[in-house]
Amino acid sequence: MSGINRRKFLKLAGTLGALGLAACTTAPRKGSKAKVVIVGGGYGGSTAAKYLKLFNPLLDVTLVEKMKHYYSCAGSNEVISGWHDLDWLLRSRDGLQTKLGVKLVKAKAVEIDPQNRLVILKDGSELPYDRLVLSPGVDMRFDAIDGYDLKTSKFIPHAWKAGKQTTLLLNQLRAMRNGGVVIITAPASPYRCPPGPYERASLIANYLKQTKPRSKIIIIDAKTQFSKQELFLKGWQDLYPGMIEWISSAKEGQIDHINPTKLLVVTEFNSHRADVLNVIPPQKAGWLARKTELADHTRWCPVDPHSFESTLIPNIHIIGDACIATPMPKSAFSANSQAKICAAAIVDLLNDRQPGPPSLINHCYSFLAPDYAISINGVYEYSGTERQLVATAGGVTPMNADRQLEAKFAKSWRDNISADSFGG
Amino acid sequence: MKKVSLLIVAVSAIATVDAAELIAKRPSVERMAHACSGCHGTYGHAIAPTPVLAGMAEEVFVKAMGEFKAGQRESSIMNRIAQAYSDEEIVGMAQFFKKQ
Ligand SMILES: Cc1cc2nc3c(=O)[nH]c(=O)nc-3n(C[C@H](O)[C@H](O)[C@H](O)COP(=O)(O)OP(=O)(O)OC[C@H]3O[C@@H](n4cnc5c(N)ncnc54)[C@H](O)[C@@H]3O)c2cc1C
Numbered sequence: 211m212s213g214i215n216r217r218k219f220l221k222l223a224g225t226l227g228a229l230g231l232a233a234c235t236t237a238p239r240k241g242s243k244a245k246v247v248i249v250g251g252g253y254g255g256s257t258a259a260k261y262l263k264l265f266n267p268l269l270d271v272t273l274v275e276k277m278k279h280y281y282s283c284a285g286s287n288e289v290i291s292g293w294h295d296l297d298w299l300l301r302s303r304d305g306l307q308t309k310l311g312v313k314l315v316k317a318k319a320v321e322i323d324p325q326n327r328l329v330i331l332k333d334g335s336e337l338p339y340d341r342l343v344l345s346p347g348v349d350m351r352f353d354a355i356d357g358y359d360l361k362t363s364k365f366i367p368h369a370w371k372a373g374k375q376t377t378l379l380l381n382q383l384r385a386m387r388n389g390g391v392v393i394i395t396a397p398a399s400p401y402r403c404p405p406g407p408y409e410r411a412s413l414i415a416n417y418l419k420q421t422k423p424r425s426k427i428i429i430i431d432a433k434t435q436f437s438k439q440e441l442f443l444k445g446w447q448d449l450y451p452g453m454i455e456w457i458s459s460a461k462e463g464q465i466d467h468i469n470p471t472k473l474l475v476v477t478e479f480n481s482h483r484a485d486v487l488n489v490i491p492p493q494k495a496g497w498l499a500r501k502t503e504l505a506d507h508t509r510w511c512p513v514d515p516h517s518f519e520s521t522l523i524p525n526i527h528i529i530g531d532a533c534i535a536t537p538m539p540k541s542a543f544s545a546n547s548q549a550k551i552c553a554a555a556i557v558d559l560l561n562d563r564q565p566g567p568p569s570l571i572n573h574c575y576s577f578l579a580p581d582y583a584i585s586i587n588g589v590y591e592y593s594g595t596e597r598q599l600v601a602t603a604g605g606v607t608p609m610n611a612d613r614q615l616e617a618k619f620a621k622s623w624r625d626n627i628s629a630d631s632f633g634g
Numbered sequence: 635m636k637k638v639s640l641l642i643v644a645v646s647a648i649a650t651v652d653a654a655e656l657i658a659k660r661p662s663v664e665r666m667a668h669a670c671s672g673c674h675g676t677y678g679h680a681i682a683p684t685p686v687l688a689g690m691a692e693e694v695f696v697k698a699m700g701e702f703k704a705g706q707r708e709s710s711i712m713n714r715i716a717q718a719y720s721d722e723e724i725v726g727m728a729q730f731f732k733k734q
Contacts, residue, residue, distance in 0.1 A: 260676075261668070264676075543672050546672050547669050547672055550665075550668040550669065550671075551665060554664070554665060554668070566661060566662050566665065567659060567660060567661040567662075567665075568661060568665060569661035569662075569665045569666040569669055570669055571669040571670070571672060571715065573672065573673060573711070573715075585710075585711065587711070587714055587715060589669075589715055589717075589718035589719075591661060591718075602717075602718045603714060603715060603716075603717035603718035604714050604715070604718075605714045607710050608710060611710035612710060615710065616710055616711070618683060619673075619683075619684065619711065622673075622680075622681065622682070622683050622684045623672075623673055623684070625681045626671075626672070626673055626674065626675050626680055626681050626684055627672055627673070629675060629676070629681060630671050630672060630675060630676050633676075
């Protein structure tokens with residue numbers, strides 16, 4: 211049977227199975243004999259692979275990732291400001307294989323067959339699973355802003371995925387004249403890294419202040435308020451007076467369209483011309499999750515926070531940016547924390563135990579200058595009455611707190627989250 | 635007298651059952667502790683300058699968390715986080731990290 215025919219056959223068999231006519235599905239393996247496949251080797255997927263092995267070293271764990279190199283988005287604003295090279299963002303997962311025995315597969319997963327519990331790779335090969343974890347991250351919604359699509363993004367960067375896009379924005383800033391205008395457009399919630407656009411504005415200001423001090427940054431926001439707003443506004447006033455202007459949608463409405471050749475952003479009531487334009491479009495769960503119909507009408511994937519198992523398709527868990535874990539933000543920290551709850555729950559489920567209540571943390575730092583950082587955090591639990599996660603503690607950096615100390619811990623966090631997520 | 639003390643015994647028995655049920659509804663200490671490793675490293679083995687929790691003496695952990703929670707010790711970060719955990723949970727996490 212050729213790959214395609216076999217796949218078609220399996221699909222048919224699966225459908226028949228669902229109808230109760232034939233059961234082709236192999237019986238699920240239990241305990242240490244089980245196979246767990248993870249698709250997506252970013253912060254979420256790598257952490258899940260690692261902790262599954264830590265919790266049960268005998269488990270058969272395979273991590274599928276399509277990209278040869280993973281560039282961390284966390285830290286990418288610091289590369290844009292010129293503090294580090296792009297390579298500083300590289301994260302290696304080799305230790306997961308050499309030290310923990312995770313099987314690393316470099317391939318794109320192109321299909322999931324939930325009936326027969328198979329992940330199908332681009333070359334047609336199939337990976338059977340008893341439990342599947344998806345951490346595919348986000349895709350940009352290139353249909354959301356008139357005038358901004360995949361093609362335009364090749365010269366008007368979003369830089370919301372690290373790598374080539376980061377370099378593109380960096381080079382444009384380097385080439386800009388003194389006195390130029392940088393425009394950043396920020397999307398409505400939810401999106402990857404809520405404070406990210408404002409950290410980016412701060413760090414671009416940090417670069418421009420030293421090299422092209424007559425320049426300006428305008429943030430055109432789809433929202434009327436933003437993460438750590440008071441702290442950012444105070445920091446901008448102290449560090450970069452007059453350089454950063456934030457335009458709320460309450461003032462100018464939403465973006466009507468973008469004129470990519472003239473670098474114009476046209477809002478409902480105004481229009482702005484940029485020298486460097488950075489469009490951060492709205493986002494949606496990564497392609498494979500949507501293709502498998504794991505996403506709902508919001509374009510994100512609903513899950514049970516006890517296990518991060520999909521509420522739509524059994525035996526598939528979704529973590530990280532792609533899942534709905536309200537009120538947790540879409541961050542590397544959240545993805546890491548969710549991965550551990552998911553891993554513990556999978557080990558429970560494979561041993562016929564009901565996963566206990568979850569406990570999670572998010573802590574997001576933002577730099578405004580090399581020795582100036584602020585943060586927002588939350589501790590999360592499941593609320594039976596609200597039927598979702600709730601924050602039981604947390605908040606933002608107190609107004610009078612030591613920003614230098616936060617910067618010290620923000621740097622240390624990068625080392626620790628990287629080791630905890632990717633290191634064996 | 636006897637009646638009263640019997641009553642006390644009965645009431646405290648009920649209280650114990652309630653507490654046990656409550657604890658079962660709480661996340662396990664392991665699940666709580668693994669959330670810390672996002673900053674404090676896998677099983678508390680942090681890279682400096684973030685404090686290493688692995689192997690930390692129980693009293694040191696409990697005292698620090700208690701003071702963070704009560705706002706007696708200032709930290710722009712831990713004051714916000716420590717609030718989430720009960721005194722018993724803090725002791726549980728202290729025991730978890732001590733063993734690592
Ligand atoms: C500018 C910026 C700054 C940020 N700063 C911070 C910060 O300071 N702190 C913080 O906590 N977070 C930060 N974030 C957010 C953080 O980067 C993301 O939340 C995090 O990467 C989410 O992890 P994930 O596993 O969900 O997705 P990702 O890390 O994006 O990983 C997804 C992986 O899946 C792979 N993949 C997708 N589909 C397939 C497929 N079909 N087959 C095989 N592989 C596939 C992709 O190649 C990718 O490697 C920042 C983000 C940005 C943009």
